[in-house]
Amino acid sequence: MARRVDETRILSGEVMTLLKVLREIDGIVDLARGEVQLLVLLSAKDGMVRPSVLADSLGLRSKTVIDAVQKLKRKGLLKKLGRDRYKLTDKGRRLKRLIFSLPRASAMLGSQEAVYQAYMISEAVLILGTVAESWYPLSRLARHVGVSAGKLHEIVEQCDLFKVREAPHGIEVALSFDGRRLYEELLRRRGLGPTVAKVLSMLTFTPDPRKALSRFFILYLAVSALVVFEILASGLTGVGELGVLYRLLPSVMAAVTWLAVSIYLAILMLSRK
Numbered sequence: 574m575a576r577r578v579d580e581t582r583i584l585s586g587e588v589m590t591l592l593k594v595l596r597e598i599d600g601i602v603d604l605a606r607g608e609v610q611l612l613v614l615l616s617a618k619d620g621m622v623r624p625s626v627l628a629d630s631l632g633l634r635s636k637t638v639i640d641a642v643q644k645l646k647r648k649g650l651l652k653k654l655g656r657d658r659y660k661l662t663d664k665g666r667r668l669k670r671l672i673f674s675l676p677r678a679s680a681m682l683g684s685q686e687a688v689y690q691a692y693m694i695s696e697a698v699l700i701l702g703t704v705a706e707s708w709y710p711l712s713r714l715a716r717h718v719g720v721s722a723g724k725l726h727e728i729v730e731q732c733d734l735f736k737v738r739e740a741p742h743g744i745e746v747a748l749s750f751d752g753r754r755l756y757e758e759l760l761r762r763r764g765l766g767p768t769v770a771k772v773l774s775m776l777t778f779t780p781d782p783r784k785a786l787s788r789f790f791i792l793y794l795a796v797s798a799l800v801v802f803e804i805l806a807s808g809l810t811g812v813g814e815l816g817v818l819y820r821l822l823p824s825v826m827a828a829v830t831w832l833a834v835s836i837y838l839a840i841l842m843l844s845r846k
Contacts, residue, residue, distance in 0.1 A: 609633065609641040614650065614661075614669055622651060622659040690728060693718055695759060696781070697725065698734060701748045702756030703770045704780045708738065708745040717781055797832060 628638040645651040650665035696718045715722040729735040734752035738745050770782045777788035
């Protein structure tokens with residue numbers, strides 16, 4: 574039993590270390606949407622990347638790999654040397670070293686399961702911190718994270734970020750003090766606060782702040798389109814009257830400006846990788 578507790582503490586320590594590093598990585602490559610970018614980064618041999626070769630070795634479409642390479646290039650992690658040839662920049666090499674600086678890095682990060690486990694922990698932390706309930710059903714949390722309840726139960730039991738208890742209707746999970754601090758840190762890195770996250774969650778009917786933010790901006794664009802039509806309609810009501818052109822021009826300018834600003838804000842927020 575004592576040996577089992579020691580192993581759990583070691584695992585929790587390694588996962589916490591992994592999470593600390595992944596938070597820094599997530600500031601550059603969003604782990605929720607940047608899996609291929611990480612694969613490209615970690616697959617670089619001697620700092621060199623060849624998209625066509627990587628696509629074959631990873632079993633991915635060439636376009637998928639090329640898109641990931643272009644995103645890494647825009648972030649200053651890769652630079653182009655020639656046709657189908659890229660090289661890691663100093664920033665890219667540092668990020669790769671950061672990943673492999675973890676304890677037991679070759680064993681843990683050589684396993685996709687370990688990285689995915691850390692991602693599931695961060696997702697669970699974000700959801701538990703956002704929901705109104707202090708204790709949340711494990712089965713419902715597992716559906717939001719996209720993993721089986723049994724797998725998630727195994728993970729949260731071994732991590733100090735969570736508290737677990739038996740309830741009449743099943744197992745419930747809550748954030749510990751450390752889990753709450755991590756939740757606030759994850760939100761801060763996305764430019765959000767707990768109150769904003771909860772409001773977005775209520776408006777978009779999802780406890781996941783990442784999905785809530787995406788849904789909110791889709792809704793924002795829809796409302797913006799309605800505003801544009803309303804502005805144009807109000808400008809057109811005076812057609813046939815003297816001076817209609819002078820009334821219509823400000824409406825058109827306002828509509829175009831509103832739409833441009835709306836699209837710009839949506840692109841800025843939704844394209845953060």
